[in-house]
Amino acid sequence: MTPQQASQAAAKVCELAPVVPVLVIDDAGTAAALATALVAGGLPALEVTLRTPAALEAISEMAAVEGGVVGAGTLLTTADVEAAKKAGATFGVSPGATDYLLDACEANDLPLLPGAATATEAMRLLERGYTVQKFFPAEASGGAPALKAIGAPLPQIKFCPTGGVSLKNANDYLSLPNTLCVGGSWVAPKNMVQAGDWDGITALAKEAAALKVG
Numbered sequence: 047m048t049p050q051q052a053s054q055a056a057a058k059v060c061e062l063a064p065v066v067p068v069l070v071i072d073d074a075g076t077a078a079a080l081a082t083a084l085v086a087g088g089l090p091a092l093e094v095t096l097r098t099p100a101a102l103e104a105i106s107e108m109a110a111v112e113g114g115v116v117g118a119g120t121l122l123t124t125a126d127v128e129a130a131k132k133a134g135a136t137f138g139v140s141p142g143a144t145d146y147l148l149d150a151c152e153a154n155d156l157p158l159l160p161g162a163a164t165a166t167e168a169m170r171l172l173e174r175g176y177t178v179q180k181f182f183p184a185e186a187s188g189g190a191p192a193l194k195a196i197g198a199p200l201p202q203i204k205f206c207p208t209g210g211v212s213l214k215n216a217n218d219y220l221s222l223p224n225t226l227c228v229g230g231s232w233v234a235p236k237n238m239v240q241a242g243d244w245d246g247i248t249a250l251a252k253e254a255a256a257l258k259v260g
């Protein structure tokens with residue numbers, strides 16, 4: 047898969063809803079119910095971070111949920127890419143980007159949303175052909191004003207800002223012309239997942255899905 051094809055696929059994922067939930071799953075037994083609750087609330091694209099031992103099994107469980115589009119986050123290595131793909135992930139997300147990681151995603155046909163936090167990082171990815179990127183860590187890197195400023199000289203790059211994004215500030219990003227969607231963990235709070243409060247999570251998802259893009 048070329049970087050251009052990867053970016054086209056990543057854009058399609060980003061355009062499914064204003065928010066991509068970023069999920070840290072401790073118990074794969076909760077994965078299907080969590081995905082079902084989020085999809086029911088209007089958030090079909092789900093990022094499961096490869097940060098817990100349960101993550102790969104959670105991806106498999108979620109990939110079977112109707113209407114869900116499941117990706118793997120925190121991709122760092124070639125082994126991560128191969129394992130994510132095998133588990134059923136249809137896209138990948140990474141906090142930054144290295145040549146090894148880009149090579150692995152391209153070789154394994156896994157569309158990647160690669161992370162960038164500066165103009166130089168975004169330009170390096172653009173040189174390779176990645177026009178859709180994750181702006182990370184969004185709030186710590188200057189938030190919406192920084193992303194707006196990057197968009198002035200680099201309007202051809204579209205972003206999914208992630209990291210410190212919440213219902214409070216999501217609009218600041220979503221109103222920018224270079225933002226396709228935002229990523230965030232606020233739609234799946236740990237305590238609600240542990241309590242099995244799926245209706246509560248669907249309500250949070252509905253609130254997020256109602257955010258306006260553009």
Ligand code: 3PG
Pocket residue numbers: 068182208209210211229230231232
């Ligand atoms: C992460 O690193 O977990 C993601 O960027 C999500 O960040 P958040 O918890 O601030 O939404």
